[in-house]
Structure formats: C-alpha cells, structure tokens
Amino acid sequence: MSSTGWTLSIIAWFLTISAAGAQESAAPDPLFQSNEVLEVRLTAPMETLLTERPFEEELPGKLQYTDAAGQAIELNINVRTRGKFRRDQANCLFPPLRLNFKKSETKDTLFHKQNKVKLVSHCQVKFDYQQGLLREYVAYRILNVMTDISFRVRLLKITYADSDNKRPDETRYAFIIEHRDRLAKRHGKTVLDVPRINSKYLNHEYMNLISVYHYLIGNTDFSQIRGAEGERCCHNHVLLGNEGEKTWSVPYDFDQSGLVDAPYALAAPRFRLRSVRQRLYRGRCYNNEILQQTIAAYQDKREEILATVSEVDMANNRARKDMTDYIEKFYKTLDSERRVNGELIKRCI
Numbered sequence: 152m153s154s155t156g157w158t159l160s161i162i163a164w165f166l167t168i169s170a171a172g173a174q175e176s177a178a179p180d181p182l183f184q185s186n187e188v189l190e191v192r193l194t195a196p197m198e199t200l201l202t203e204r205p206f207e208e209e210l211p212g213k214l215q216y217t218d219a220a221g222q223a224i225e226l227n228i229n230v231r232t233r234g235k236f237r238r239d240q241a242n243c244l245f246p247p248l249r250l251n252f253k254k255s256e257t258k259d260t261l262f263h264k265q266n267k268v269k270l271v272s273h274c275q276v277k278f279d280y281q282q283g284l285l286r287e288y289v290a291y292r293i294l295n296v297m298t299d300i301s302f303r304v305r306l307l308k309i310t311y312a313d314s315d316n317k318r319p320d321e322t323r324y325a326f327i328i329e330h331r332d333r334l335a336k337r338h339g340k341t342v343l344d345v346p347r348i349n350s351k352y353l354n355h356e357y358m359n360l361i362s363v364y365h366y367l368i369g370n371t372d373f374s375q376i377r378g379a380e381g382e383r384c385c386h387n388h389v390l391l392g393n394e395g396e397k398t399w400s401v402p403y404d405f406d407q408s409g410l411v412d413a414p415y416a417l418a419a420p421r422f423r424l425r426s427v428r429q430r431l432y433r434g435r436c437y438n439n440e441i442l443q444q445t446i447a448a449y450q451d452k453r454e455e456i457l458a459t460v461s462e463v464d465m466a467n468n469r470a471r472k473d474m475t476d477y478i479e480k481f482y483k484t485l486d487s488e489r490r491v492n493g494e495l496i497k498r499c500i
Contacts, residue, residue: 177337180264183303183329186292186462189261190308191216193250195230197313197321204232204246212314214250218261226256233269237406242415243274250327269328270307274415281324282470283406283413285463288326289474290368290405292459296452298360300338300391302403303329306463328403331389340391343398347377347384354397355438359445361402362434366495367449367481369409369430371419375400410477430481436499446485453482 195212199205209229218224229251237243248270257263271287274280294301310322335342350358358375365373374386384390385400392398406413409428418424422431457475465471484490
C-alpha cells in the first residue's frame with residue numbers, strides 16, 4: 152500500500168473508533184474545554200470528612216473560584232467521601248471526594264451541566280504522593296490524545312478550608328473526572344448496568360486501542376468485560392452502548408499502573424510481575440489481525456503523547472523524565488517487529 156493509502160486507512164480507522172453515533176455535539180462540557188489549572192477554594196467540614204469519612208451522608212460546602220471575566224463565583228455544594236482503597240484511612244490520610252453540585256446554581260458558570268463529580272485528591276501529604284496524582288492526571292490526558300471516547304479531566308489547585316475551623320487551610324493539586332453520564336451523553340450512548348459482557352459485543356477496534364493503552368501505561372488492574380464480585384461491569388471500566396450497536400468499554404482509575412507508579416501500588420499477584428512497572432499485554436488474540444493498525448495509530452500520536460507529558464508542571468523534572476523514559480520504552484517495543492511479536496502477539500489472551 153502507498154503511504155497515501157496507508158494514511159487514509161489510518162484516518163478511516165480513527166473515524167471508526169471515534170464516531171459513536173452521536174446525537175448531539177461531542178464537545179465536552181465547559182469545565183473540560185481547557186487544560187489550564189483551575190484554582191478553587193473548597194470550604195466544608197474537612198475534619199469530619201477526614202476522620203469519619205461519610206460515604207452515604209453528604210455534608211454542606213461551598214466551592215469558590217474566579218471566572219475568566221475576573222468575577223468571584225461561589226457555588227453551594229454537598230460533599231462526601233468515595234472510593235474503596237483510597238477511602239480507607241489505613242491507605243490514605245486524605246480520601247477522594249464526590250462533589251454534588253446544584254444544577255440551579257451552575258447555569259452560565261464553568262460548572263454548567265455538572266452534578267455529581269469525582270474529585271481525585273492527594274492521598275498523603277508526602278511529595279511523591281502529590282507527584283503520583285499528577286502522573287495519573289497525565290495518564291488520562293494521554294488517552295484523550297488517542298480517542299475522544301475517554302474521560303475528560305480538569306486539574307485543580309485546590310485550597311481546602313475547614314468550615315468548623317478545626318484544621319488549617321491546605322492547598323494541594325487535585326483533578327475532577329468527567330461523569331460517566333456526561334461522557335455517554337456527548338457521544339449519544341447509554342451507560343450499561345450489567346454484571347458482565349461477552350467480548351463479541353464490544354467494538355473490537357476500540358477494544359484493541361484500549362488494550363494497547365493499558366500496555367503503554369503498564370496497567371493490569373482492569374477488566375473490559377466483567378466487574379469484581381458483586382459489582383457491575385466492568386472493573387475500572389464503564390460500558391457505553393445502544394441497542395443494535397457495538398459497545399465501548401471505557402477505562403478509568405490508573406493509579407495502579409507503572410506510568411503512575413503510586414507509592415502504594417502493588418503488582419497483581421496472579422500475573423507474577425516483579426513490580427507495577429513491568430508491562431504485560433492483555434489484548435485479545437482475535438484482535439491480532441488489527442494490531443498493526445492499532446500500532447500505527449499510536450505511532451502517529453507519538454509526539455503528541457510526549458508533548459502531553461512535557462506540558463504538565465510536575466514540580467519535579469525527574470518525574471517528568473521518568474514518565475518520558477517509560478513511554479519511550481513502549482515505543483521501542485512498537486518499533487521492533489520482534490518485540491511486538493514476543494511481547495504483544497504471543498502474549499495475547
């Protein structure tokens with residue numbers, strides 16, 4: 152095939168995995184239309200949130216920020232803790248939060264159309280934990296480069312203020328994740344609530360793109376087709392689909408990956424990996440026939456992915472270099488037919 156023909160085939164392939172039969176514009180909500188760091192102040196009963204970690208009960212709070220016109224905006228919200236591993240005080244001193252906005256207040260603000268959103272926080276006050284948060288934010292941004300069928304994120308510099316005056320103010324990085332319902336809506340899809348799905352019902356081009364993405368970031372803490380016992384499908388994935396169409400299994404939560412290399416991350420024992428930094432391909436063997444197309448798509452986005460790492464202020468050049476080197480090793484594999492054969496094709500499941 153000529154270079155022009157190959158380029159056109161890759162463009163067509165990208166359109167296949169990016170077009171989701173959208174019923175409305177696929178433009179993200181206002182909050183996610185910029186990658187600039189947003190400075191906010193969250194006032195809430197922080198002492199209660201950190202010590203009692205309410206999961207069902209929501210506590211009253213306020214979110215303040217300055218909009219693009221320089222106007223101070225204050226929104227009344229409700230706050231509770233969320234998650235499992237990071238909500239456990241044995242693992243994290245600062246739990247992840249869920250912010251519940253009041254729709255009547257958010258119209259014509261940056262938080263328009265936001266309702267219940269996940270806030271990923273810093274877990275511990277140690278420097279490497281803060282770096283881990285930024286690295287996970289970068290992981291989401293890398294997937295945004297590869298496909299618009301992915302969760303958008305917005306980085307915050309957030310000051311936590313205790314409304315009961317029991318704790319001093321604390322300023323840290325955090326990021327908000329697009330709600331699954333908003334992701335589904337901008338692509339004209341529905342969130343599917345099922346315990347598992349047969350992989351034959353998944354869009355194979357998208358599935359393979361995500362399988363290689365997990366390999367890129369060194370992630371094994373996921374399942375594209377089933378949830379953990381007692382949970383809906385899928386483990387660190389959400390299913391988006393419509394009747395009569397192939398389904399998308401969209402990933403989230405990358406803190407256990409090698410690219411993020413969180414201080415608390417552990418390699419899954421069942422895979423017998425030396426550490427979370429060791430990559431393991433878990434793509435499906437029946438997708439090997441489209442693997443070269445997937446690889447070509449990643450090769451095409453190589454510089455954009457590396458630029459994404461460079462543009463985020465890691466506050467530590469060593470962390471940025473480590474992420475860059477880790478990604479370059481991924482591309483070193485893709486550049487070698489022998490390594491692709493040995494580490495991807497022959498390792499498929």
